[in-house]
Amino acid sequence: MPVLGHTQYGKAEVRVVRIHRDTDPHEISDHNVSVALSGDFADTHLSGDNSRVLTTDAVKNTVNAFAKEAGDAVRTPELFGLELARHFTGVPQVERVRVRIETFPWRRLDHAGRPHPHAFARDGGHVRTTTVTRTADGxxxxxxxxxxxxxxxxxxxxxxxxxxxxxxxxxxxxxxxxxxxxxxxxxxxxxxxxxxxxxxxxxxxxxxxxxxxxxxxxxxxxxxxxxxxxxxxxxxxxxxxxxxxxxxxxxxxxxxxxxxxxxxxxxxxxxxxxxxxxxxxxxxxxxxxxxxxxxxx
Incomplete structure (x- = not known):
């Protein structure tokens, strides 16, 4: 008799860029965010009952909204990931959430012998990664x-x-x-x-x-x-x-x-x-x- 094992779902690779205009020179936070939810979602697999399913579109929208709502936390991927994880474990049927973030560094372009305050080039040296896992019990x-x-x-x-x-x-x-x-x-x-x-x-x-x-x-x-x-x-x-x-x-x-x-x-x-x-x-x-x-x- 087949039984359902571990499942999870979410939205992968939500590309979100936040321009920080509250400082001069401007700053950039550039993230690629993937969110995976697991919990009481068996019914959608077994009977097609989606009443407990938080849509992956809502997950994407949350990531985009939190790029604004999370304030300074979005500058630091670990803090951004914690804000998202704490939000999603507030959904009653979610027992665990994993937030994975790739962060792409940018450097300032030079102009007239000094760094320009509003012009950037993507730094191809390496990618910063972050994974935040949170369970519903904290x-x-x-x-x-x-x-x-x-x-x-x-x-x-x-x-x-x-x-x-x-x-x-x-x-x-x-x-x-x-x-x-x-x-x-x-x-x-x-x-x-x-x-x-x-x-x-x-x-x-x-x-x-x-x-x-x-x-x-x-x-x-x-x-x-x-x-x-x-x-x-x-x-x-x-x-x-x-x-x-x-x-x-x-x-x-x-x-x-x-x-x-x-x-x-x-x-x-x-x-x-x-x-x-x-x-x-x-x-x-x-x-x-x-x-x-x-x-x-």
Whole structure:
């Protein structure tokens, strides 16, 4: 006899841009918001009874309205996500809500030798991510994150003395290009006073660790990045990384009569090694609903 398992629904990728005109120079908050609701919605699946269903159009409208109603909270995705999550758990049949936000940074354009107060360019460096989960009984979990942060070091990276068998062809190396595109999420066991400042400190800690660590493996560098993040931000209970190894292969230029002492490479986009891991404090509780069910990273 079939039974209905876990379900959820909502509105995905609501693109909302708020221009802050109450300051001069102007500021931009640019978010991509996805909301998922779960709770007492079985009837719509089993019998087509929609009487408990908050429409996904209403979810979209709420996100857009809160870009105005939430005031300064919209500037900070963690606070914006909390405002939305608290609203949706006020709907009686909603037992849990998950708000996921991608935040796109903008930088000011220069004009006449100085930043223009009203002109911007989208900064393509990386995307800030946020996930807020709230239950109807008031439980709240906030994770911050980053994706698309591409980093590379041209030396100080080795990889050797690895396990070998009949299919192993990779040569050992004591000097290689190491590059990755960081996707990371960190759980705030204790909320910081300033999410924006905390986010900046985490990015600084992880990139400083990547730059300064003499690496014997990307796995070792992942751990060092996590250690330095936890040291820089005491309220973080756990940080997760997904690090694709963006391979750079030395090109053979000898057919052209050229030597290539580690200078010219082919950047190969696939296949790639994928290194994933978690660094957590040994005295923090399980993060529970902080991370997406079934999604380790």
């Amino acid at each position: 439980g709240e979990w906030v994770t911050s994150g980053v994706k698309g942060l591409v980093v590379l070091k041209s030396t100080d990276s080795e990889f050797h003395t690895f396990y070998t068998e009949r299919y192993t062809t990779l040569p050992e190396t004591t000097d290689r290009v190491m590059a990755t595109e960081v996707t990371s999420q960190w759980w705030h066991a204790e909320a910081p006073d300033d999410f924006d400042a905390a986010h900046a400190r985490v990015i600084e800690a992880m990139t400083s660790a990547f730059a300064g660590h003499h690496s014997l493996a990307l796995q070792q560098t992942l751990y060092e990045m996590g250690v330095q993040v936890l040291a820089a931000q005491p309220g973080i209970g756990e940080i997760r990384f997904s690090l694709p190894n963006k391979h750079h292969f030395l090109l053979d230029l000898s057919p052209f009569g050229l030597k290539n002492p580690g200078e010219v490479f082919h950047a190969d986009d696939r296949p790639y090694g994928l290194i994933e891991g978690t660094v957590r404090r040994d005295d923090t509780p399980d993060p529970g609903l902080a991370f997406d069910p079934g999604q380790a990273w």
